[in-house]
Amino acid sequence: MNPEPQPPNSVVITNVHDSKGTMLRVVRLTDDGGLMIEGHDLGGGVEQFFGAHEYEFKKQFSSDVVAQLRDLLGLESDDELLPTIKDRFTYTDDLEEFLRDNGIEGKFWSRVGD
Known part of the structure; x- marks a missing residue:
């Protein structure tokens, strides 16, 4: 039987x-x-901005936030979240702005370096 x-x-x-x-x-x-x-940038554009060749970041949100996000997006329990995010938000900045506008902040981590 195949799952x-x-x-x-x-x-x-x-x-x-x-x-x-x-x-x-x-x-x-x-x-x-x-x-x-998650984001990962490499190259001259990063070096011009940060002075280093590489930048990476992560912004983490809890499972409670995921439930809240599903509600904000009007998703039913069997609707898939990730395809909805991809269809609705052109950039991750748009998603982050949507979350902030709804009072949701995540835990941020970043690193600059080579």
Whole structure:
């Protein structure tokens, strides 16, 4: 018997490769039911801004926030969250702004360096 396919636990929102370098933004569901927004930038554009060739960050939200986000997006219990996020928000900045506008802040971590 084959198990039903599981939805992926992450979705790529932005994946840019250009003369300034690379920029990757991913939203994923965490093992504890939370949500993580992750970014990783490399290249000359990062170096011009930060003085280093690499920047990465994570913004973590609890499972309670995921439930609140599902409500804010009008999702039913069987609706998939990640495809809805990808369809509704062009950039992870848009998602973060939506969360802030609704009084939701996550736990932020970042690193600059080579």
